[in-house]
Each structure stands twice: as C-alpha cells, then as structure tokens.
Amino acid sequence: MEPQRLEEIIGRYPTPTGKILGILEHIQREMGYLPKDVLKLLAKRLELPLSELYSIATFYSFFTLEALGRHVVTVCMGTACHVKGAPELVASLKHHLGVEMDETTRDGKFLLTTDDGEYTLTSARCFGACSMAPVLRVDNKIFGYVTPERIPSILKQFGWEGNHH
Amino acid sequence: MIQVIIDGKTCAAEEGEILLAVARRNGIDIPSFCYEEALAPYGACRMCLVEVVKGGREGITTSCTLQVTEGLDVLTESPEIIRLRKALLELYLAQAPRSESIRALAARYGVTRTRFTKKTVRDDPLQNRCILCGLCVRVCRDVMGVGAINYIGRGQFTEINTPFFEENETCQGCGACAEVCPTGAIAIEDIAPNRIMKSWSGTKVPLKTCQSCGRYFAPSPFVDNTLEKLDTALKAALQDLCPDCKRKEMTRQAILLSTGTPLPMK
Numbered sequence: 001m002e003p004q005r006l007e008e009i010i011g012r013y014p015t016p017t018g019k020i021l022g023i024l025e026h027i028q029r030e031m032g033y034l035p036k037d038v039l040k041l042l043a044k045r046l047e048l049p050l051s052e053l054y055s056i057a058t059f060y061s062f063f064t065l066e067a068l069g070r071h072v073v074t075v076c077m078g079t080a081c082h083v084k085g086a087p088e089l090v091a092s093l094k095h096h097l098g099v100e101m102d103e104t105t106r107d108g109k110f111l112l113t114t115d116d117g118e119y120t121l122t123s124a125r126c127f128g129a130c131s132m133a134p135v136l137r138v139d140n141k142i143f144g145y146v147t148p149e150r151i152p153s154i155l156k157q158f159g160w161e162g163n164h165h
Numbered sequence: 166m167i168q169v170i171i172d173g174k175t176c177a178a179e180e181g182e183i184l185l186a187v188a189r190r191n192g193i194d195i196p197s198f199c200y201e202e203a204l205a206p207y208g209a210c211r212m213c214l215v216e217v218v219k220g221g222r223e224g225i226t227t228s229c230t231l232q233v234t235e236g237l238d239v240l241t242e243s244p245e246i247i248r249l250r251k252a253l254l255e256l257y258l259a260q261a262p263r264s265e266s267i268r269a270l271a272a273r274y275g276v277t278r279t280r281f282t283k284k285t286v287r288d289d290p291l292q293n294r295c296i297l298c299g300l301c302v303r304v305c306r307d308v309m310g311v312g313a314i315n316y317i318g319r320g321q322f323t324e325i326n327t328p329f330f331e332e333n334e335t336c337q338g339c340g341a342c343a344e345v346c347p348t349g350a351i352a353i354e355d356i357a358p359n360r361i362m363k364s365w366s367g368t369k370v371p372l373k374t375c376q377s378c379g380r381y382f383a384p385s386p387f388v389d390n391t392l393e394k395l396d397t398a399l400k401a402a403l404q405d406l407c408p409d410c411k412r413k414e415m416t417r418q419a420i421l422l423s424t425g426t427p428l429p430m431k
Binding site: 036039048049050051052053054055058059 | 302306311312313314315316317318319327328329333335
C-alpha cells in the first residue's frame with residue numbers, strides 16, 4: 001500500500017486513535033490482509049506502539065496478517081460441524097488443493113495457501129448455520145450438508161481445474 | 166480524612182483512596198499480583214478480592230479498584246473470600262506451574278496441588294510463569310512511554326511478547342517489565358556489549374560504557390532517554406558515568422566545595 005493511500009484512509013477518520021479498528025478493517029478490505037510494513041507505517045503515523053496494533057490484529061479473528069489467496073475456503077469447525085465430519089472436509093480440501101500443513105499451531109488454527117496463490121484454506125468457529133452442518137464457505141458463498149465427494153464440484157465453481165499435483 | 170473498617174479495624178483514609186493501599190498501610194496484607202501504585206487500577210488478577218459488608222455496594226469486589234468512602238466496612242479474609250482465593254490459586258498453579266511466588270502464596274492458603282491441567286509450553290519465553298496480569302505491558306507503555314510489548318492473541322493462547330515476535334527496536338532495555346513481574350517470568354541477561362531481553366524475542370539493547378572506569382553499566386537508550394528529561398546542568402554532571410564513578414565524582418565536588426576551592430568538573 002502506498003503511503004499516500006494510507007494517509008487517505010487515515011484522513012477519513014476524524015479521531016484516528018479511536019478508530020483503529022475502522023482503519024485496520026479498511027486496510028484489510030483493500031489489501032486482503034494486514035501487511036507488516038503497513039502496520040509499521042500506521043503505528044508511526046498514529047504515534048502508537050506497534051505492539052498495540054499487533055495486539056489488536058491478533059485478538060480479532062477477523063484480521064489476518066498473511067496474504068490470502070484469490071479464493072478463501074473456510075471450513076466451519078464448530079461443534080456441530082465437527083461431529084458431522086468437518087475434519088474429513090478439511091482432509092479432502094487439502095488433498096484436492098494440494099496444500100499440506102507444516103505443523104499445527106498451538107491453537108490448532110491453520111491458514112494454507114496454494115503455491116499459485118489461487119486458494120487459501122482456513123477454518124472458523126461456527127457460522128451459525130448448524131442445521132446445515134457440515135458447512136463451508138468459499139469467499140462469500142455458504143455451502144451446507146457438504147460431503148468430501150462434493151468438494152470437487154464446489155471448487156470447480158471457483159475456477160478449480162482438478163488436482164494441482 | 167474519613168474512616169473505614171477493614172477486618173474490624175478502623176483505619177483512617179483519604180476519600181477516594183484505593184482500599185488495597187489503605188489496608189496495606191495499616192498492616193493488613195491483601196494478596197495481589199497485578200496491583201502497582203504507579204499505575205492506574207486494573208483489577209486483572211482477582212487475588213485482592215474483598216467482601217464489602219456495609220457502607221458500599223455490598224458483595225465481592227477487587228480491593229485494587231475500590232475507592233473508599235466514609236463508613237465502608239470490608240472483610241479481606243471471610244470464608245467466601247478464602248474459598249474464591251483458593252480456587253484462583255489453583256488456576257494460577259495450572260497457568261504458571263513454574264512460578265515460585267505463585268506456589269508460595271498458594272501454600273499460604275493450603276493449596277498445594279491443582280485440579281486443572283498444568284500449562285507446559287516447551288521453550289516458553291516466559292518460562293511457564295506468566296499469569297498475563299499485564300503489569301509488564303502497562304509499565305512499559307504507561308510509565309516508560311515505550312510500549313515494546315503487548316498481549317498477543319486471545320483466550321487460552323494469549324501470550325505477551327514483542328510485535329511479530331521480532332527483536333524490538335523501541336525497547337530501551339530498562340528492565341522495568343522484569344522488575345514489576347510478580348512471578349519472575351521475564352528473563353534478561355547482560356552479555357557485553359549488549360543487554361539481551363531473552364523473553365522479548367531476544368531483543369538486544371547496547372550497553373553504555375562508563376566514561377571514567379570503562380565498565381558497562383546500563384542500557385544506552387535508557388540512559389540517553391533519561392538524561393533527556395534532566396536539566397542541562399544535572400545532565401552534564403551525570404553523563405555517562407556509572408553509579409560508582411558518579412558517587413565518587415559528586416563526593417569529590419562536595420569536598421572541594423566545602424573546602425572552598427571549587428574546581429572545574431573533571
């Protein structure tokens with residue numbers, strides 16, 4: 001993000017220090033994530049410790065600090081989806097997208113992006129659509145009653161053309 | 166002045182004072198982890214819970230956030246308070262199993278084991294001793310004006326460290342974080358010519374050499390920032406001398422002054 005564009009975003013908020021969430025949301029909307037250098041610039045510009053911004057960015061699951069793929073596949077890992085087979089969906093997606101986990105983070109979260117930057121696979125806690133469990137979301141479209149067998153046909157709607165490997 | 170009653174003892178206090186401070190001044194030791202006089206009330210650790218019996222909103226509240234009013238009557242060790250404190254200590258034993266201060270306080274309340282799963286993170290920068298009381302975060306930001314560290318993440322995976330877990334360039338190595346830490350979680354080591362903030366992603370802060378004896382004595386940015394706040398004469402008198410040489414220099418000057426032969430500073 002150009003420093004000037006960041007200035008424009010900050011300029012939209014009359015009291016920037018009280019509107020950090022708004023500014024961060026704005027940046028993420030434009031960039032798809034919160035890049036480190038933009039956070040550093042913002043901290044300098046608002047005269048806030050970088051630790052403060054990093055704390056906020058890691059507190060809210062809405063924010064992501066890593067670049068995402070063009071399409072984001074989010075599997076619901078809420079209780080209902082979990083018992084209805086969400087882990088199998090994740091395994092199937094990993095297989096079809098050709099992404100593997102290097103290691104599981106301590107909090108069990110993952111964010112996997114394909115090498116070509118087309119797809120990112122991640123998880124979330126409960127979409128509030130438990131009646132259709134298991135549920136997943138691609139970009140802004142929700143799919144219910146998903147089975148591992150249906151994964152390829154879902155992905156094809158988003159330009160997926162078969163196994164990457 | 167007003168009067169408040171703590172555990173049946175009448176204590177004098179200023180209206181609006183923090184109850185915990187009034188109690189300690191009167192020899193009543195309410196335990197706490199996150200209270201620090203120099204900082205605004207926070208109420209995070211919950212160890213200082215007291216029971217308001219009369220003269221305020223009756224019930225259980227943290228004494229570090231309770232401002233005293235005339236006739237306030239509280240109990241600091243009622244059966245209910247002791248029950249809650251024991252439960253809290255069990256939680257703390259699980260959260261910070263390696264902390265000796267937690268173990269010592271728990272033992273004082275007869276709590277020697279915990280029913281909860283102990284947190285054991287391998288290579289935890291805070292040595293499985295951090296209880297997330299926030300004192301280090303607050304002292305760094307609110308007293309030192311730096312803000313090198315903060316909470317990261319949330320829920321059971323919350324931790325405290327530098328942004329992006331990188332060496333932090335704003336840290337001035339003052340060590341206030343380790344000083345206020347109630348559980349001894351923060352590790353700092355001086356390995357010449359740097360001070361290594363081992364808990365804070367290995368942040369290195371250069372140490373300053375004493376102009377007189379050549380010894381490393383304090384982190385450079387910390388000395389510089391502190392000197393900035395002094396007036397010019399004092400600044401000139403103190404600059405870049407270790408505490409020992411500073412003492413000698415000041416004594417030398419005092420003797421010269423008292424013998425009536427003021428000499429220019431060395």
